Amino acid sequence: MQTADVVIIGGGIVGSSIAYHLTEQGCKNVIVIEREAHQGKGSTGKSMGGVRAQFSTPVNILMSLYSIPFYASFDDLLGYPGGYRPQGYLFLATTDAHLRYLDTNMQKQVELGLKSVEKVTAEDVAKTYPKLRTDDVLGGNFCSTDGFVDPYSAMIGFMTKASEQGARLWRGTEVTGISVDCNGVAAISTSRDTIVTRNVVNAAGAWAAQIAKMVNINLPVVPLRRMLVPTEPFDEYPHSAPMTIDMSNGFHFRPESLGFLLAWNDPTETTGYKTDFEPSFIEKILERAANRVPCFENVAVNPKKAWAGLYEMTPDHHPILGAVPEVEGFFCANGFSGHGVMHAPATGKILADLVLNGTTDLIDATLLNLARFAEGREIQETAVL
Ligand SMILES: Cc1cc2nc3c(=O)[nH]c(=O)nc-3n(C[C@H](O)[C@H](O)[C@H](O)COP(=O)(O)OP(=O)(O)OC[C@H]3O[C@@H](n4cnc5c(N)ncnc54)[C@H](O)[C@@H]3O)c2cc1C
Numbered sequence: 001m002q003t004a005d006v007v008i009i010g011g012g013i014v015g016s017s018i019a020y021h022l023t024e025q026g027c028k029n030v031i032v033i034e035r036e037a038h039q040g041k042g043s044t045g046k047s048m049g050g051v052r053a054q055f056s057t058p059v060n061i062l063m064s065l066y067s068i069p070f071y072a073s074f075d076d077l078l079g080y081p082g083g084y085r086p087q088g089y090l091f092l093a094t095t096d097a098h099l100r101y102l103d104t105n106m107q108k109q110v111e112l113g114l115k116s117v118e119k120v121t122a123e124d125v126a127k128t129y130p131k132l133r134t135d136d137v138l139g140g141n142f143c144s145t146d147g148f149v150d151p152y153s154a155m156i157g158f159m160t161k162a163s164e165q166g167a168r169l170w171r172g173t174e175v176t177g178i179s180v181d182c183n184g185v186a187a188i189s190t191s192r193d194t195i196v197t198r199n200v201v202n203a204a205g206a207w208a209a210q211i212a213k214m215v216n217i218n219l220p221v222v223p224l225r226r227m228l229v230p231t232e233p234f235d236e237y238p239h240s241a242p243m244t245i246d247m248s249n250g251f252h253f254r255p256e257s258l259g260f261l262l263a264w265n266d267p268t269e270t271t272g273y274k275t276d277f278e279p280s281f282i283e284k285i286l287e288r289a290a291n292r293v294p295c296f297e298n299v300a301v302n303p304k305k306a307w308a309g310l311y312e313m314t315p316d317h318h319p320i321l322g323a324v325p326e327v328e329g330f331f332c333a334n335g336f337s338g339h340g341v342m343h344a345p346a347t348g349k350i351l352a353d354l355v356l357n358g359t360t361d362l363i364d365a366t367l368l369n370l371a372r373f374a375e376g377r378e379i380q381e382t383a384v385l
Helices: 013-024 058-072 074-078 095-113 121-128 153-164 205-215 280-292 294-298 344-357
Strands: 004-011 030-033 089-093 117-122 139-143 169-171 175-181 184-190 195-196 200-202 222-230 243-246 251-258 259-263 307-312 320-324 326-335
Touching: 004 013, 004 121, 004 139, 013 030, 013 153, 013 307, 013 326, 013 344, 058 074, 058 095, 058 205, 074 153, 074 294, 089 095, 095 117, 121 139, 139 195, 153 169, 153 344, 200 205, 205 222, 205 307, 222 280, 243 280, 259 280, 280 294, 320 344
Parallel strands: 004 030, 004 200, 030 169, 089 243, 184 326, 200 326
Antiparallel strands: 089 139, 117 139, 175 184, 184 195, 222 259, 222 307, 243 251, 251 259, 320 326
8 A cells, every 4th residue: 555645647748747847846745657568658659749829718828838938948947858849830821711810819829928929921931931832821820939849758858857856657557446535535546556645636638537437527528539640751841841730721740850740630530549540541631731732742651650649629629627626636637639748838837736735826727627617618729730
């Protein structure tokens, strides 16, 4: 029998960041439980690593305004590499509605303190990226501090630093139950041992609803497959390019290694624990890639190198963070809807604040609590890629 001040279920980037932030705040007796033999087997190891502040809701923008500067100083703060590359995100508008949407979002981003976002004209885009097809582009928005991180490296950095500061990581250990008494959470049963604790954080990614069920909570988090296609080495397009988003159909891409990483949210995808890569996706994505970047017509792709992973979707595309009223000591850090890597630093800080002090000054945490669904307070994020 072990005891812990806080048990974190899930050793992905979110659980690791929470462990780091808890130990930073002086809470050292923390156990992170990961059922896989190695970290990163969940969504974190499958991520595209994009980080951006170009969101449409203030709470998501605020989470990015903490997270991106954090990633920028990650290596100094933690002493391990996070792989932050500020190459920007470039949204390409092809309708007036897109332009208005980007304008409205930019106003909110600037009001909240983002300095590095700007409007770009179609001519600017054509001049900087002559290999993009811009005949239908009306303009766009570019934020230079947006960019990419290395999700695996950042996760390992968070967990290693947390371990140096007292946290323990139990790999190859599955959480099988959570016992509750009249004071709330009492103990966690695992395949390795029982842990007596009064605080548990659910950081189980796409599997979060199964953990919540252990305390009879219905968590509206569902898995949704996303597929990524890396190209073979390709140098006909600049490797200094930003994440570039074709708003006409959602196709986006960024440089990766000697080639490019291609992404597109297939609207016909259905929810479920599907993690096999579907080969027919290659043709669909290459068609969209060549439509926006004609030289991608010549790009080589090895289907064996493509992969699929799970987004953890909520009905309003915002995470569910913090305590649940029904079970004292049960905290959620779930439902990132495709933004868990970029928002892991803010989530770590918010959860550490909420577990240790019951309050945080980073955001108004009530906006993201589970109760918002029952109380009709959903806040829709529409800038989901
Ligand atoms: C293709 C793809 C592209 C993406 N691109 C981006 C992007 O560009 N930017 C971005 O910010 N986000 C992106 N995401 C989303 C991002 O990867 C996730 O939001 C993030 O990784 C969630 O981290 P996590 O730690 O919550 O979950 P995970 O990394 O899934 O970790 C959860 C862990 O919990 C463990 N677990 C589950 N149940 C149990 C149990 N019973 N006992 C013990 N352990 C358990 C799992 O094994 C897993 O390791 C992308 C996701 C995919 C699939």
